[in-house]
Amino acid sequence: xxxxxxxxxxxxxxxxxxxxATRAVQALSLSVGKGELIGLLGPSGCGKTTxxxxxxGLMPATDGRIIVAGRDVTALPPHRRDMGIVFQNYALFPxxxxxxxxxxxxxxxxxxxxxxxxxxxxxxxxxxxxAFAARKPRELSGGQQQRVALARALVIEPSILLLxxxxxxxDANLREEMRNEIRDIQQRLGITAVFVTHDQAEALAIxxxxxxxxxxxxxxxxxxxxxxxxxxxxxxxxxxxxxNRAAGHRGADGRLLLGDVVLQGTGHAGAGPVTIMIRPHRxxxxxxxxxxxxxxxxxxxxxxxxxxxxxLSIEVAxxxxxxxxxxxxxxxxxxxxPGDAVRLAWRAEDTLVFPAxxxxxxxxxxxxxxxx
Amino acid sequence: MGRFGLLPxxxxxxxxxxxxxFLWPMLNLAGxxxxxxxxxxxxxxxxxxxxxRDLLADEFYLEILLRSVGVSLxxxxxxxxxxxxxxxxxxxSDARWRNLLVVACISPLLISAVVRTYGWLVILGDRGFAxxxxxxIGIDPPRLVFNMTGVIIGLVxxxxxxxxxxLLAGFGKLNQTLEEAAASxxxxxxxxxxxIVLPLTLPGIxxxxxxxxxxxxxxxxxxxxxxxxxxxxxxxxxxxxxxxTLNWPxxxxxxxxxxxxxxxxxxxxxxxxxxAERAIA
Numbered sequence: 001x002x003x004x005x006x007x008x009x010x011x012x013x014x015x016x017x018x019x020x021a022t023r024a025v026q027a028l029s030l031s032v033g034k035g036e037l038i039g040l041l042g043p044s045g046c047g048k049t050t051x052x053x054x055x056x057g058l059m060p061a062t063d064g065r066i067i068v069a070g071r072d073v074t075a076l077p078p079h080r081r082d083m084g085i086v087f088q089n090y091a092l093f094p095x096x097x098x099x100x101x102x103x104x105x106x107x108x109x110x111x112x113x114x115x116x117x118x119x120x121x122x123x124x125x126x127x128x129x130x131a132f133a134a135r136k137p138r139e140l141s142g143g144q145q146q147r148v149a150l151a152r153a154l155v156i157e158p159s160i161l162l163l164x165x166x167x168x169x170x171d172a173n174l175r176e177e178m179r180n181e182i183r184d185i186q187q188r189l190g191i192t193a194v195f196v197t198h199d200q201a202e203a204l205a206i207x208x209x210x211x212x213x214x215x216x217x218x219x220x221x222x223x224x225x226x227x228x229x230x231x232x233x234x235x236x237x238x239x240x241x242x243x244n245r246a247a248g249h250r251g252a253d254g255r256l257l258l259g260d261v262v263l264q265g266t267g268h269a270g271a272g273p274v275t276i277m278i279r280p281h282r283x284x285x286x287x288x289x290x291x292x293x294x295x296x297x298x299x300x301x302x303x304x305x306x307x308x309x310x311x312l313s314i315e316v317a318x319x320x321x322x323x324x325x326x327x328x329x330x331x332x333x334x335x336x337x338p339g340d341a342v343r344l345a346w347r348a349e350d351t352l353v354f355p356a357x358x359x360x361x362x363x364x365x366x367x368x369x370x371x372x
Numbered sequence: 373m374g375r376f377g378l379l380p381x382x383x384x385x386x387x388x389x390x391x392x393x394f395l396w397p398m399l400n401l402a403g404x405x406x407x408x409x410x411x412x413x414x415x416x417x418x419x420x421x422x423x424x425r426d427l428l429a430d431e432f433y434l435e436i437l438l439r440s441v442g443v444s445l446x447x448x449x450x451x452x453x454x455x456x457x458x459x460x461x462x463x464x465s466d467a468r469w470r471n472l473l474v475v476a477c478i479s480p481l482l483i484s485a486v487v488r489t490y491g492w493l494v495i496l497g498d499r500g501f502a503x504x505x506x507x508x509i510g511i512d513p514p515r516l517v518f519n520m521t522g523v524i525i526g527l528v529x530x531x532x533x534x535x536x537x538x539l540l541a542g543f544g545k546l547n548q549t550l551e552e553a554a555a556s557x558x559x560x561x562x563x564x565x566x567x568i569v570l571p572l573t574l575p576g577i578x579x580x581x582x583x584x585x586x587x588x589x590x591x592x593x594x595x596x597x598x599x600x601x602x603x604x605x606x607x608x609x610x611x612x613x614x615x616x617t618l619n620w621p622x623x624x625x626x627x628x629x630x631x632x633x634x635x636x637x638x639x640x641x642x643x644x645x646x647x648a649e650r651a652i653a
Contacts (some may be wrong), residue, residue, distance in 0.1 A: 058552050078555040091553035094545060095571045095651065105566070108558030158559060 008067075009034040009192045010055070010160055012238050015064035017216075024050045026216040027064070037183065039207035041197055043239065047216040048196045049164055052366060056162050056193060057081045068159055079108070084153030088165040090145045092137035098124070098148050099133040099315040105156035123155035126185060138190045143174045150182065154189065161186065161193040167202060179206050185222035200268065212236050234354040237277045244283075246321035246358065248276040248285060256353060259319020261298045273356035280313065280326040282350040289345035297345040302336045394653075398631070405625035413618035423621040427629075433609075438630065440606040443523065444588040450528045451535040451584045452577065458532075459539035463546065474540065478533040485530050491592045492526045493517060496598075518600025526598040530588050542576015574648045581628040582641040586634055606630050 010032040017025040025047040039282045040048035053059040055066055057078035084105075093101050099120050104114040124130045127147035136144055146166060151346050153161060166182065167175045183206040186193050197203050203210050204224040212219045212227060212235075220232035231237035238245065248258045252271045256263045268274060276279045289297035300318035312335060314325045325344065327333075336342045405423055408416030427433050462473040480488065495501045496516035504511035516522055546569065554564045592607035599608070606626060607609035 056552075056556055058556070077560075078552065079558050079560050081556075082558075083556060085553065085556040087549050089547075089549060091547070091549040093554070093568060095551060104559070105557035108563070154554075162556075243420070249476060304482065 007034060008032065009069055010037075010194070011065075011067040012051075012055070013067065015051065015054060017047070017054060017059070017369040018062045023216050025054070028213075028216075028218055029064075030211060030218070030221065032192055032194065033208075034133045034192055035187075036208045037186050037193045037206060039195045039197060039203035039210040040213060041200060041203040041210050041240070042213035042219075045215070046213040048198075048213050050216075051213075052162050052164050052194060052196045055160070056083050056085050056174060059086075063240045082156075082158050083160045083162055084156055084158035085162045086146075086149050086153045086164065087288040088168055090137070090149040090169075092145055092148055092152070094137055097134050097136050099131065101137070101148060102152050102155050105152065109156065120154055121278050123151040127151045127181075127287045142170055143178060146170060146178055147181070150185070154185065159192070161191050163193060163195045165196055165198070167197070168199075175202070182206065189306045199215070204240070210240075212239060214239075220313065231352065234277065234357055235334060236277050237354070238350055242280055242324075242326075243352075244278045244280060244321075246276045246278075246318075246323070247290070248274050248353070250274050250353070256351075257300075258321055261296075261319060263296045263298075263351055264294070265266060265351035265353040267348050268355050269353075270355060275354045275356050276321075277352040277354065278323065278346055278350055280308070280324040281328075283323060283325045283344050283346045285314065285325060285327060285342050289343050294348050295345055296348060296351060297343060299341060299343050302338050302342055305335065305337055314342075316344060318344070374537050383391075392445060398451055401624045401627055405628060406487055406623050407468065407621050409619045409621040413620065415620060423625050427622065429625045429627050432479065433626070433629075436604055436606055436609055439604070439632070440589055441633065443520070443603075444585050447524055447527045447531065447588045448535075448581050448584045451532050452581060453534050454528065455535035455539055456577070459543065462536070463540060463543045464548075474537075477536045480530070485591070486597075488530055488587065489526055489587060492522070492529070495527065505575055518597070518602060519609055520603055522598035523595045523602075523603050525589055526594045527591060530594060531584050532593075534583045534587060538580030538583055539573065539576045542573055542579060545572045550633045573653070575645065577649065578645050582637060589633060589637075590630065606633070 008031040011032075012028055013028040015025060015028040016023065027049060028047075030038075040051055042048050052063045052285065057073070057076060057080075061074060064074070065072055065194075068081075091107065093104065097103065102120045102123055102306075103116050111119070119349045120133070121130070121217055124133055127150060129144060129151070132140065132144065132148075132153070137148065140148065146169075148263060149166070151315055160277065161183065167178055170178060180204055180346050182195075187214055195203070195207060204227070207224060209221060209223055210227050211221045214235050220227060220236045222230070225238060227240050229241065234245075237243055246258055248263070249257060249338075250256050250269070254269065254271075256274070256276070258263050265276065291294065300316035300323065302314055304315040304316050307329070310329060312327045312329050314327070314331075316323050316325055323344065327335075385595060404415070406419050407420060410418050456553060458477065462477060465473055493500075496503070498515075498517075500516075502516055506513040514521065515595060516525065530592065550568055550572070551564050554568045555561075559567065589605075590607055592605070592611045595603050595605050596608050596611065599605075607630065610623050610626045610630065613619045613626065
């Protein structure tokens with residue numbers, strides 16, 4: 001979080017992209033500290049890639065300004081922006097070997113040949129590909145190509161590193177490994193980076209701060225902790241992490257009701273219909289629910305039980321709502337099955353309350369739980 | 373049949389057709405060039421080297437050969453220069469429009485080359501559209517037909533569809549993110565073209581050039597009409613000898629020389645294409 005205190009290195013002021021009548025990115029303002037890794041997170045079509053392309057100069061901004069280290073670069077063509085870009089499909093030059101790919105940016109900067117060679121060697125060492133300098137891109141695996149793409153973007157020592165869904169073409173194991181590698185290198189070099197992804201776990205894992213976007217609008221900007229624990233709205237709560245979503249009501253007297261159960265919650269305090277969101281793993285199954293302030297408890301009926309090894313997920317009908325409860329499994333645990341009555345308990349601060357969204361704004365998620 | 377089973381049988385019809393309609397006539401042609409030509413199209417029965425001896429001794433034919441190769445290379449070059457930007461534009465356009473544009477590019481092929489040649493005669497002729505236009509903007513028009521200029525203009529336009537099709541076929545390796553990557557690494561647009569776009573489109577360029585060159589050197593109607601009989605090329609000479617003066621042995625010998633030029637072009641193409649393949653693949 002130290003990066004937050006750093007002076008802004010990249011600033012977006014009212015950045016806007018319109019395609020005809022469509023506002024792909026709407027008045028986006030954002031300030032990224034030196035050495036900070038910021039994530040642009042959102043579903044496809046939210047404008048995150050468009051934002052990245054505008055920062056990189058690959059697409060002109062309709063309106064607004066892009067400032068790098070105090071200098072307005074909005075009108076500069078990409079080749080004069082000094083930004084390293086890692087593309088989703090890697091975009092390695094197929095007719096050049098690995099060393100030539102890395103050397104290309106240095107040649108453009110008129111770096112003398114011997115220094116060029118040294119820097120290419122250093123960059124290859126950084127991504128542990130020294131032995132592959134003479135290979136053509138098509139002779140490399142996906143993970144290796146990804147590392148070459150990263151090294152190529154970094155060898156020019158750009159002022160900003162832009163990563164456009166760099167991990168989406170890798171399989172799951174490699175993705176985790178590469179994301180940590182990207183984070184390590186980014187921190188080691190202290191480079192300011194913008195990371196576009198639709199994968200919330202990826203963003204939570206490596207970003208200093210995350211900008212959650214939807215339909216061209218910045219919904220929330222915050223640290224992974226803030227985004228997850230204190231989502232600004234129903235959309236952010238639903239998009240980041242798994243969450244139960246139930247229709248509730250807050251009376252004029254301030255009482256929060258889910259069906260006929262009275263709850264304590266956090267967030268929206270206005271009277272009227274509300275949406276109550278609770279993360280499945282924050283709900284406990286217990287015979288002796290903690291009493292008093294700060295805790296909610298209710299009794300429900302198990303409707304379904306799914307065992308997935310490390311996790312047990314249990315669906316509980318609670319009045320009109322259906323809540324998914326996730327528990328870590330352990331040996332000897334006694335678990336309730338379908339038809340059993342169970343007592344649930346969860347903390348008031350885990351009970352997120354939002355004004356009920358007008359119909360049609362959010363499509364109803366299946367089974368009351370947003371996909372992970 | 374080995375591990376392919378009966379599969380090789382599938383090529384038999386094509387082999388048979390080629391033997392019958394290509395190789396057999398070619399051999400006949402070769403034989404014909406060693407016979408004596410009689411006035412009025414008659415052909416002697418005795419073996420003679422006379423045709424080949426005269427042909428190889430006469431500088432006129434060497435001149436024709438060199439001119440044909442030179443003109444064909446020039447036309448190929450112009451077709452490439454005119455076709456490349458067009459093919460690039462078509463390749464880059466929206467998928468919705470691309471097919472339509474491709475059809476537009478090759479639609480001239482729907483009209484016979486003869487008709488298009490007469491069209492050019494009308495456009496380029498002394499009272500035609502092109503000279504009037506030039507006069508209109510204050511330029512004294514040079515002669516545009518019945519000379520080399522007319523032949524080059526006509527053939528470039530007539531053969532451009534083949535060039536464009538070949539280029540488009542070779543543009544498959546091109547991907548706009550590669551250009552974006554190069555630009556992000558600091559390459560200005562012209563450098564992006566030289567270092568990324570051109571190398572990746574080289575296979576298409578080579579194929580288009582081979583095709584255009586071979587088609588140019590074998591075309592005779594357009595050079596004959598637009599050249600007004602003043603542009604003497606290998607193909608027009610073959611035509612004249614076979615159809616006008618009826619010196620069939622000479623026409624046969626010249627045809628074999630043309631075949632040799634095609635062979636040489638194939639060899640050169642193969643060499644360059646292989647070298648390019650090694651360099652860029």
